[in-house]
Amino acid sequence: MGLFRSKVVPNPRCDNCDSAAEDSLHALWTCPALCQTWTTTTKVAEFRNKSYNSLYDLINKIASSITDLALELFAVVSWSIWHNRNQARLHPPYECFAQIGLRARAYLQEYLEETKQEKKEKSCQPQVGWRPPELHCYKVNFDGAIFKETNEGGIGMVIHDSLGRVNATLSQKIKSGHSVEMIEALAAKRAISFTLEVGLCDIELEGDAEIIIKAITRHELPHNAYGLVLEDAKALLPLFQHYLVSYTCRSGNTVAHALARQALHIHSLLVWMEEVPPDILHVLSNDSLVSSL
Template sequence: MQDLINMLGQQVQRLELFEVVAWFIWSHKNRLRLNKKGLPSENFFEAAKTYLSNYQAKRSMSRMKQPKENTKWQPPMEGIYKTNYDGAVFIESGEAGIGVIVRDARGEVITTLAEKILYPGSVEVLEALAARRATKFAVELGLSSSILEGDSEVVYRALQASNWRHSSIGEILKDTVSMVGSLRTFSFSHTRRQGNNAAHALAKRAIVSFPLLVWMEHVSPNVSPFVISNLSFDE
């Protein structure tokens, strides 16, 4: 606790962060008392910063008076598949989920994947891992052409510009670029969360994966509503 106070004492206006870290410690203690796995103590600070940052971002968005843009999933061209991916963090268990969904030009589901992994320490790294897993999945399926789409602008811009050699996600994106070369044609695409909600629901579904679940030509019930709503795209 003294280390926590010293660490936060070096930050400016970090009372909220202190409270979140303290809550993480309290939650971790309770999970250990119940013989449940908790987040490693060395990850408390980074996980708390991520949690607080996401909360503040959502709070800021809720205060905005301007109407939100209604982003919808858009189908690929005929003969090309779209592979959407996303990640989700399970703070209390120190784990994370990766969701991948492959659809054709009619919006029909080819296959989906939900995989549980250890939380890598940051959302940026998690999204990079999701992009790599989606690429590997597309290659494993034997797809010849695919658009790889996620809602992380950081990962998308890095993949587009190959600006990853000296970043924290450089090696992961290097693997992604290497694998995607196995496809005859490919491209990277970015969408907002609303346009990626099926992949996000799959990522959250991964919390009950052991550690991997794959569905062929259908999805789990909690993901179906998002897939159905996506079928209402504009012609």
């Protein structure tokens, strides 16, 4: 109805069924064409047998009657229907109604899988610390950070030898804002390229972003923006004589994390050879203490 009042569309009737005026409740719920969409969401479909005064009434009834996960699915399906509705008007062709619910379920599942990373990090045991690499190998730890206050990001990395001695450290500011995954992907790529610049050939690449580590080690990369960055990063790995990619908890990556946070206070890029910035020496000392236990 709002589009009709704004003279965006010539009449107020629903484009999908042409049987009723299209208000928000009809567009997202009561339109007969949506039957195929909502039947794929079993916990919500049963509510279609009842009548509601408004979309607000519908949401209240659903929110008070189903689990949080089912409510999340309801929200994603609703957004998908609305998006598909706009797509049909502005950029045809659009997705068929039978596929909307299935696609929404896939979106939600992907989101839940990716957010498991944070929960796993919190479940890591606090005594897990940094461990040195094998003899004649160098461990390259990397991390990323986001500075919401400045809409910037930071990259940090540190290279240790098998005796735990620091070979090089780097702290770099990323000017434009990115997602957490993109910052971590950029950090991984920068860690690999910087290690090549230093001239090392036998490395273990280690980070605490599980989604990034898994993506690097899998054959197929995610089809998104940070996946393209990781594709470039993976292309550099064969330039080493030997490499290993591994995951660690945040407590095993504290120096790289501190260097990533350090980027907030620098202009662009700082590199230290065989040392770390003085203000994070205590972090390095704690790492060394834990690794010796």
